[in-house]
Amino acid sequence: MSKLIGPDLTRYSTLFALLAVIVIFAIVSPAFLSMGNLSNILSQSAVLAIVAVGLTFVIASGGIDLSIAVSFDIGAMTAVLLMKSGMNWLPAVLIAIGAGVLVGFFNSLLIVKVKMTPFLVTLGTLFIGESIEKIMTRGGEPLYLPGAGEWFQFLGRGSLFVVGGDDGGRIDFKFSILVAIAVALAAHFLLSRTVFGRQLYALGDQKEAAALSGVPVHKYTFYAFLLSGGICALAGIIGSSVLTSFVPLSGRYYLLDAIGAVFIGSSLNRQGHANIPGTLIGVLFFGIVANGLNLSGINFYWQSVARGVLIFLILYLDSAAARRRLRPAKTKAA
Amino acid sequence: MNPQIRKNQPVGVLSSFIFKYSGYLIFILVALYFAARSPAFLTLQNVKNILLQSSALGIIACGMTAIIVGGGSHVVRGGIDLSLANNMALNAAVTSFMVASGYPVWVAIGTALAASILVGAINAFSVVKLGFIPLLGTLSMMYILQGVQLLITKNTVISISDPFLKAVANGALFGIPVAVWMFAVSGAAVYLLFHRTVLGNWMYAAGGNPDAARAAGIPVHFVVALTYIIGSITAAAASLIIVSRLSGTVPGVGDLMLLDVLLAGLMSAIFSRLAQPNIAGTVLSALFVGMLSNGFTLINVPTYWVFAIKGVLILGAVSITTTQQRKVMRHV
Incomplete structure (x- = not known):
């Protein structure tokens, strides 16, 4: 099994927990396991997946990025504003991604040059960015994009293929799923197959040791935040294409889920490294839980409780498994 | 840098002064700016208002700082409690719900305090005994608490009226509002605990280097667990102020506060010569x-x-202080 998934996932307990959750939902609600619903879960998870992949780079480098919410929104806002002013969709999207990269640049500048802690820097950026959104949208009104081009709409709403009729058996494979998969594959390649990835993990494990052994610490911190900013802006653009509008402050909605997904993913790895397969499993976990709780008709108020309890259980299983394995030679959690 | 040059360069009186007090200087400059722009700013009534408005945030931020100190300031694995603001909101929901259903106010406050401490104990258990990353363990607790609040309040505003809570909201002692007294007393208590007792030294040691602390015989697990309990008690104290000032509870009151609490806790380092989180800095x-x-x-x-503007000012204040601290640290 480890050959199948790769060296990143060395702890299976979380996977089994995920399977158990799936089985429970399948029993409670027969519609859950239909192909139509599974493809629903995937398309509902695509945007969160892209955000979480972006965040994975920063967390792998030993930092944290709360401003992913802002990169997400700035990406969406820039794209929508540019297209509103008559720009073609492709340059608008590219400039919007650039705007996200700029957010990452601002963060890393303060972190690398001024040596502020990433938590504070990105928290400050979050405050500033959300305020800019409100200023641009007269206090937070959505910006609608009625005349959006077909190509732009295809980004978030288009289907690659549709199988089956209009009933529950309909499988709708959205284009956005493909984008998420492509981004994830590229990120996985970068993190696991390149010198950049290896050194980024070294930086995350032991910054001083990494610097002494020749890792260009500053440059890589920059790269991690630029990647995070750009990728999250892409997620925001896809999100705005799904809604054909820009809704201010919608990035906040993804912030904590993305952090949760990346950390669930890192708990799957023996060294505790944030990694792409793990992140995707974390994202799927959130998608499956939200979808399954909805289908099983549980009171909306209980859904948040259930989500927290399930994360707690996964963490518990993971730590119990780790303790069992590590009992003879206890390693310290750095 | 050439060590020879470093040795021969005396630390300027001015630069060491700025270094020691840059956090305070920025504080005073901003206050002066407001005073120049608005004559109402420096009146006694307005200063009282500011104290009143900051009291709940200040109390709960002391709890956050306690947790950051005990867990260490590592970005990912360090001590943090994302559920703290929602713990306060849970406390507010329990108090309001019980008073609204006719229980005596003391029973309501006592039950709410017990609920908050239980939440803190679960966090402590999951971080210390189960070894969860604090960020993630308290994140899951935050989701749970958000849901529990919805279950208790049914996502509505609960309005209550109670003589004791009214006294907390409007009462004053020597002309100073009760909430400000609570802020002062809890700030002083946590300050004394952290900066004047052995236990406080243990907490800094546990956060700074847990292995070394353990080797020195400090009960690291107990100390870290205690910080989460302290945090939950500050959440309960802050909730009392919120409930009395709002005359009840409003959905989402915790989510609004989380980032400000984190900010005050982390920013406290700019008021410290060692650039460490500390209680006096948190209050400031x-x-x-x-x-x-x-x-x-x-x-x-x-x-x-x-x-x-808040974001820019805060980033500015922190970056100036960090740069100053680095400049002088080089000479030490």
């Missing part, structure tokens, strides 16, 4: 945040600009 940071909100309202800055 909470007052700084409260002063910014108050001052911008007085000089009529549109509300959606406030957050941007």
Whole structure:
């Protein structure tokens, strides 16, 4: 099994927990396991997946990025504003991604040059960015994009293929799923197959040791935040294409889920490294839980409780498994 | 840098002064700016207002700082409690619900306190015994608490009226509001605990280097667990102020506060010579945040600009201080 998934996932307990959750939902609600619903879960998870992949780079480098919410929104806002002013969709999207990269640049500048802690820097950026959104949208009104081009709409709403009729058996494979998969594959390649990835993990494990052994610490911190900013802006653009509008402050909605997904993913790895397969499993976990709780008709108020309890259980299983394995030679959690 | 040059360069009196007090200088400059722009700013009544507005934030931020100190300031694995603001909101929900259903106010406050401490104990258990990353363990607790609040309040505003809570909201002792007294007393208590007792030294040691602390015989697990309990008690104290001032509870009151609490806790380092989180700095940071909100309202800055200016000022303050501290640290 480890050959199948790769060296990143060395702890299976979380996977089994995920399977158990799936089985429970399948029993409670027969519609859950239909192909139509599974493809629903995937398309509902695509945007969160892209955000979480972006965040994975920063967390792998030993930092944290709360401003992913802002990169997400700035990406969406820039794209929508540019297209509103008559720009073609492709340059608008590219400039919007650039705007996200700029957010990452601002963060890393303060972190690398001024040596502020990433938590504070990105928290400050979050405050500033959300305020800019409100200023641009007269206090937070959505910006609608009625005349959006077909190509732009295809980004978030288009289907690659549709199988089956209009009933529950309909499988709708959205284009956005493909984008998420492509981004994830590229990120996985970068993190696991390149010198950049290896050194980024070294930086995350032991910054001083990494610097002494020749890792260009500053440059890589920059790269991690630029990647995070750009990728999250892409997620925001896809999100705005799904809604054909820009809704201010919608990035906040993804912030904590993305952090949760990346950390669930890192708990799957023996060294505790944030990694792409793990992140995707974390994202799927959130998608499956939200979808399954909805289908099983549980009171909306209980859904948040259930989500927290399930994360707690996964963490518990993971730590119990780790303790069992590590009992003879206890390693310290750095 | 050439060590020879470093040795021969004396630390300037001015630069060491700026280094020691840059956090305070920024605080005073901003206050002076507001005072120049609005005559109402430096009146006794307005200063009281600022203290009143910062009291709940300040109390709970002391709890956050305690947790950051005990867990260490590592970005990912360090001590943090994302559920702290929602713990306060849970406390507010329990108190309001029980008073609204006719229980005596003391029973309500006692039950709510027990609930908050239980939450803190679960966090402590999951971090210390089960070895969860604090960020993630408390994140899951935050989701749970958000749901429990919805279950208790049914997502509605609960309004209560109670003589004791009214006294907390409107009462004053020697002309100083009760909430400000609570802020002062809890700030002083946590300050004494952290900076004047052995236990406080243990907490800094546990956060700084857990292995070394353990080797020195410090009960690291107990100390770290204690910080989460302290945090939950501050959440309960802050909730009392919130409940009395709002005459009940409003959905989402915790989510609004989380980032400000984190900010005040982390920003406390700029008021410290060692650039470490500390209680006095936390109190000042909470007052700084409260002063910014108050001052911008007085000089009529549109509300959606406030957050941007707040963010820029905070980043500015922290970056100036960090740079100053680095410049002088080099000479030490």
